[in-house]
Amino acid sequence: MGRIVFAGAMSHVLDPDYYQRACGALGRRTVEECMREIAGMGERFSATKADALIVVADDHLNAFSFNAVPALCVRIGRHVQRMSQDHAEAFDKVLDHMPERYAVHEGLANAILERGVERGFDLALSWEAPVDHAFLSPVNTMHGTRPIPPLVPIWVNCFVAPQPTARRCFAFGQHIAQVVAEGPWTAGIIATGGLSHFPELSLPRVGETDTVFDRRLIHWMETGEHEPLLGLTGDELHKAGEHEFLNWMVLIGAVTPARADVRYFGELPRINMAAVEWRLA
Amino acid sequence: MSRYAVNSLLYRLKKDPDFRAKFISDAGTALADADLTDAERAAFLARDMRKINELGGYLHLVMSIPGLAAH
Numbered sequence: 001m002g003r004i005v006f007a008g009a010m011s012h013v014l015d016p017d018y019y020q021r022a023c024g025a026l027g028r029r030t031v032e033e034c035m036r037e038i039a040g041m042g043e044r045f046s047a048t049k050a051d052a053l054i055v056v057a058d059d060h061l062n063a064f065s066f067n068a069v070p071a072l073c074v075r076i077g078r079h080v081q082r083m084s085q086d087h088a089e090a091f092d093k094v095l096d097h098m099p100e101r102y103a104v105h106e107g108l109a110n111a112i113l114e115r116g117v118e119r120g121f122d123l124a125l126s127w128e129a130p131v132d133h134a135f136l137s138p139v140n141t142m143h144g145t146r147p148i149p150p151l152v153p154i155w156v157n158c159f160v161a162p163q164p165t166a167r168r169c170f171a172f173g174q175h176i177a178q179v180v181a182e183g184p185w186t187a188g189i190i191a192t193g194g195l196s197h198f199p200e201l202s203l204p205r206v207g208e209t210d211t212v213f214d215r216r217l218i219h220w221m222e223t224g225e226h227e228p229l230l231g232l233t234g235d236e237l238h239k240a241g242e243h244e245f246l247n248w249m250v251l252i253g254a255v256t257p258a259r260a261d262v263r264y265f266g267e268l269p270r271i272n273m274a275a276v277e278w279r280l281a
Numbered sequence: 282m283s284r285y286a287v288n289s290l291l292y293r294l295k296k297d298p299d300f301r302a303k304f305i306s307d308a309g310t311a312l313a314d315a316d317l318t319d320a321e322r323a324a325f326l327a328r329d330m331r332k333i334n335e336l337g338g339y340l341h342l343v344m345s346i347p348g349l350a351a352h
Binding site: 060061065066085086087088089090091092159160198201202203204206 | 285288289292295296298330331334335339340341342343344345346347348350351
C-alpha cells in the first residue's frame with residue numbers, strides 16, 4: 001500500500017540574483033537562507049527514497065495560452081520539458097541553467113487523473129505542457145546534484161479568474177492522498193508559490209505584502225486547523241496577494257490533519273519567502 | 282476592454298520573437314490587425330506596461346516580456 005512520505009511547501013522564485021536586483025542585499029540574503037532550508041527539506045525527502053514527487057504549482061501564462069486555461073490539470077506522459085523562453089527576463093531567467101527534461105511518474109499521474117474523473121473532478125490533462133520556475137526552481141533546489149525522482153506535475157489555475165475555490169483544491173488534495181494510498185508507490189508532495197506578494201496582480205502594488213494574512217495562514221497550518229482555510233474566498237486571496245496558496249490547499253488536503261512546522265519565514269518588500277514542512281504520521 | 286485581446290497580444294509578444302521584433306521596430310504596423318480599443322492600442326503604442334496592466338493585462342506577462350517588461 002502506498003503512502004505520502006514527505007510534504008512540504010515553499011516559495012518558488014529561488015534566484016538570489018533576481019532578489020538582489022529587486023530588493024538589494026536583504027533580498028539576496030533572505031532567498032539564500034530560504035533556499036538552504038529548502039535544500040534541507042530536499043535531503044529529508046531524498047532519504048525517504050520515494051518513488052515519485054507530486055508537484056502542485058501554477059502556470060504563469062507559460063504552459064497554457066488563452067486558448068484554454070484549465071482549473072486543475074494533470075501532466076501525463078513519460079517526460080516533461082522545461083519551459084523555454086528566449087531572452088528570459090525576471091522570474092523566467094531562473095530556468096536558464098536547469099536540466100531541460102524530467103521523467104514523469106506515468107502510473108501515478110494516470111491514476112490521479114483517471115480516478116479523479118471517476119470521482120467527479122473534471123480534470124484537464126496534458127501530454128505536452130512544459131513546466132516553468134514554479135515547478136523546477138523548488139525541485140532543483142531540493143535536489144541539488146542528487147537524482148530527481150519521476151515527477152507528477154499538477155497545475156492549479158491560481159491567476160486567471162475564476163479560479164477553483166480553496167475548498168475544491170483541498171478536496172482534490174484528499175483525492176490525491178486516496179490514490180496514493182490505493183497504489184503501490186510512495187510519494188512526496190510539494191506545493192509551491194507564495195506567500196503574500198503581488199496583491200490584486202497590480203503593477204503599482206508590486207512591493208507590497210500582507211504579513212498579517214500570512215501569519216494567520218501559518219497559524220492554521222501549524223495547529224492543523226484546516227476548517228478556516230476551507231472558507232478562504234477568491235477575493236480574499238486576490239486582495240492579500242495569496243493567489244498561489246491554492247497550490248498549498250491541495251497539499252493540505254492531501255495531508256490533513258497533519259500539522260506543519262515552519263522551516264523559514266522571511267519578509268521582503270516584494271514577497272514573504274517561506275518554507276514549510278508537515279509532520280506526517 | 283477586452284481581457285482576451287490584451288492578454289493574447291501580451292502572450293504573443295512574449296512567446297513569438299519575430300512578432301516581438303516587428304512590434305519593437307514598428308508597433309503601429311504590428312498592431313494594425315489587433316482587436317483593441319483606442320485606450321488599449323494607445324497603451325501598447327506607448328509601451329506603457331502599467332497602463333496595460335490597469336486595462337487587464339496579466340501581471341506576470343507585463344513583467345516578463347523580453348525587452349519590454351516592467352519591473
